[in-house]
Each structure stands twice: as C-alpha cells, then as structure tokens.
Amino acid sequence: MSSKYEFDFDPAVTNTSHGLVVGVIPAGSRVLDVGCAAGYLGDALQVKNCTVHGVELDEEAAETARTRLASVVVADAELLDYKAQYGADAFDVVVLADVLEHTRSPERVLEGALSVLTETGTLVISIPNVGHGSLRLGLLQGRWNYTPLGLLDETHIRFFTWDTLQDLLVGAGLSITDAWMTTADPLATEVDIDPAELPDGIVDWVRGQPLALGYQFVLVVRRAVAGETPRRVEPVPAGSAVVPPESPSLLSAREEAEQLRRALTDRDDELRTAKEIISLQEVTALQDVQALRRSITWRVGNGVLAPARLVARTARRLTSTKS
Template identity: 75%
Template sequence: MPSKYAFDFDPQETNTSHGLLVGMVPPRSRVLDVGCAAGYLGDALKDKECIVRGVELDPVAAEEARAHLASVVVADAETLDYAAEFGAEAFDVVVLADVLEHVRNPARVLAGALSVLAEDGTLVISIPNVAHGSLRLGLLQGRWNYTPLGLLDETHVRFVTWDTLQDLLTDAGIIVSAAWMTTADPLATEVDVDPALLPQEVVDWVRAQPLALGYQFVLSARRAVPGETPPQVEPLPAGPVVAPAESPTIVSAREEVEQLRRTLADREDELRAAKEIIAYHEAAALEAERRLRDSATWRVGNAVVTPLRAAKRAFRPTDPGKG
C-alpha cells in the first residue's frame, strides 16, 4: 500500500512547502532528507544534481524511496544516532520537511540534524502553523477535528506558532536565516469550518490578524554562533491569498441567517415598545389614583363613609343563635 505522503508536486510552484524547499537547496549539495517518505522531494532534488540520502520510519515508504535516493535508512528520527550512521559534517543540507510536528521530542531531532551538518551547512524546515485562520475559526465553533492530512493530520503530536517555533530553534542553537509562509484563505482549507454560521465580520477580522493566512512556515536556518542573539525574522507570504467563491448553498444559508437576525431584532424592538407602553399606563394609573386620594372629594367622601361604616357595625343585629 503506497504511503499517504507520496504525491507529485511542481517544484516551480512557490506557494507550496515542497516547491519552496527545493528552491532553498543549492545545486550539487549533499542532502539528508529526514522523513523522506516515498522519496518525492529527493527525486526533485536530483534535477539539481544533489546527492540525497534519506531517513524514513515506514519501511514500505522507504522501499519506494530507494528508487529515487542514493540510500535510505529505516529508523526513528527521534532515536537514530545520526553521527554514528552518517559521520560528522556529512551533509551540506539537512531537510526536515513536515517532520517536527510528528515527533514528541523535536529538540532531539534537531540535535541529530546538527550533528551531521557541515559547519557552514543549512537546515531547511517546513512545519504547519497551528494559528492559521481556519483553526481559529474552527475553535470559535468548538471544532478540532483531525484529518488524514493537513494542519490537523491525525499523526501530529506537536503544534507550533511562529513564536514557539523560533523558541524551539533558539533553544536548539539554531538561527533562522530566512523564512516564508505558504498562504491559504481561512475558508479554503481542509479544516472543519461552517462558514454559513460565521458572521462575515468575524471572518474578515481573522483574515486581518498577523500570520493568520500562513498555512505552513518554511525556513532556512544555520548553526548559531555561541552568544549570538537571534535576529528578528518574520515569514514572508509565498503567494497571493484568494478567498473562495461562496457556493449558492452557503450564500442562501447566510442570507437566511441574516434574515432571522433582522426578524429577531424587529421582535426585540416590538417587545421593548410594548414594555414601555405598559410601564407608561401603569405609571399613569398610579398617578391618577394618587391625585384622586389627594382630592377634596375623596377626603369628604371618606370622612362621611367611614363613620357610617362604623355605625353600621355597631347596630348590627345580634345573632339569635348566640346567648
């Protein structure tokens, strides 16, 4: 059964992580592709006269990769002794393409990569952005549903934002040299979001947040010089973001929701007006009663009626049944 991570891609397409990664690797480099899957990335690098070796956990995918790479080691990227397997400074470039999110201890993988990287070598890394707008909108709807591939790949165990990724690399002694982000509209990904139930103002607000359109971060990095302060680097958009056209069903649902909101607002206005009318009449009735009690007629009438009531009680006939 083919690996689910085996797919074709266009190395010239810059708004994909793999297209960007291929562009970052200098021609005729010695390359280690950690998590090489079926070898599709290494196959593209052969066109740049690179010598590519791979590390892959899945033996079936590793077997496929052997057709494209110089060699493949079947091993766990977290536990492999890189230096013992390949030797120190064995590679000009180490590629970690969508790898760090799959391991529980990414710092160990980064340390292994540095142990076989040439002194002036380059790390090339891609990793999903957990703060992408689609995930923000999904959480607003209470949704976090894993998928076979994508931002919430069912095998992901680590999640990063741009800030936490930089912290991870800095702690590992790695400096980011340049960074990009592939871009995707929050409503145009595989993430479970129901746009018909979202106010358009909320969607627009999320779209405007920093790095919310970044689907994956793709960067080149190097070994840090002892005592070096990491520079402030922000990922550049790798492509334009095109909002998806809304389907007739979504448009109809959104219009229905807006109509319901307007109807509810009208009913709330009517209820508020009715309460004001009731309150007005209650106040008017109380005021009329107060004025009546303060009037001379009320006082005279009360003065006459009260003694009559008392006299009537005094002369009430005695009940024959009582002694």
C-alpha cells in the same frame, strides 16, 4: 501500498512547502532528507545534481524511496544516532519537511541533524501553522477535528505557532536565515468550518490578523555563532491566499454590488421619467400657446394693440430723423 505523504508537485510553484524546500537547496548539495517518505523531494533534488540520502520510519515507503535516493535508512527520527550512521560533516543540508510536528521531542531531532552538518551547513524546515485562520474559526465553533492530512493531520503530536517555533529554534542554538509562509484562505482548507454559523464580519476580521493566512512555515536555519543573539524575523508570504467563490466577504461584495446596480437602475428610471415629464410639459405649453393664438381673445387683443404698435414705431422714426 504508496505512502499517504506521496505528492506530485511542481517545484516551480512557490506557494507550496515542497516547492519552497526544493527551491532553497543549492545545486550540487549533499542532502539528508529526514522523513523522506517515498523519496519525492529527493527525486526533485536530483534534477539539481544533489546527492540525497533518506531516513524513513515506514518500511514500504522506504522501499520505494530506495529506487530514487542514494540510500535510505529505516529508523525513528528521534532515536537514530545520526553521527554514528553518517559521520560528522556528512551533509551540506538536512531537510526536516513536515517532520517536527510528528515527534515528541523535536529538540532531539534538531540535535541529531546538526551532528551531521558541515560547519556552514543549513537545516531546511517546513512545519504547519497551528495559528492559521481556519483553526481559529474552527475553535470558535468548538471544532478540532483531525484529518488524514493537513493542519490537523491525525499523526501530529506537536503544534507550533510562529512564535513557539522560533522559541524552539533559538533554544536549539539555531538562527533563522530566511523564512517564508505558504498562504491559504481560512475558508479554503481541509479544516471543518461552517461559515453560515459564524457572526457577520468575523471571517474578514480573522483574515486580517497577523500570520492568519500562513498555512505552513518554511525556514532556512544555521548554527548561531558564539555570542550571537539569534534574530527573530517575520516570514515572507510565498503567494496570495485565494478567497473561495462562496466566501462571506465575496458574497457580501456581490450583495453590495447588486445593491449599487439596483440603485443605479432606479436612478436611471427616475431620470428617464423626469425627462418624459419635462418633454410632456414643453409640448403642453407649446400647445397652449398655439391654442391661445388661435382663440378669439388673442385675435381681438392683437387687433386692438396693432394701431398702438404702429404709432409707437412712427414716433421712433420721427425722433430719429430730427436728431
């Protein structure tokens, strides 16, 4: 039976923790993949000429991983004596991809990983964000439902926000070199949310909160130099969170667009009606003039006024000739 943590992924896609982890490990590195599952990360790293060893608790997954990696030790990541197993300076990189949240003492795992790193070696860590917007919305509805995988994986026993993760690393004597976060919209995850039960505008408000779109954090960390104050950083978004088709914000935008469309249609109808009224009035006025000219009153009045117009024109000519 394959591990539930077996993933097919494209290393070129950076808005995934797996793609980011593979991307930041230098080619030709000696790598220890703690919690290697069936060895899918190590398999991708071999394309970069890395030599990858694994640690895995699940024996069946470890058996599969052995076909992909240089070696695999079946052990609990918290209890393994890393230095006795591999020796000091054995690795350039230790990968802790989605591992620390499964342990009671992540500090112990970090200590063991550091014991086998070279002096300039790095840890590459990925970890879910318990402050993601989906969990915030779920809690507003009184929901904290575990799932087989994801932010509330049923085997998670530790939960981290960005701040508490940094506290853990600083306490372990580590300094963050680089940090990213994969992104996901609060309504586009496996977390159980009913948008229809939420107050108007609350989803968009949550979307705008700091780091609320961060689904997982991916970090490169190193030993802090003696006397160094470990710097605190902000993770860089690895992609854009895609808003699902039926999200409240999109529905609201569609409704607004429909209202504008209807308003424009109404204005067009009003303009068309006004033009028709003006045209009708112009036609009516012209018909009235023509009818007047044909009337007896018009003909009589015109006949009375014609001699007067003739006298006036004659007087103007005589005045012009005298001058």
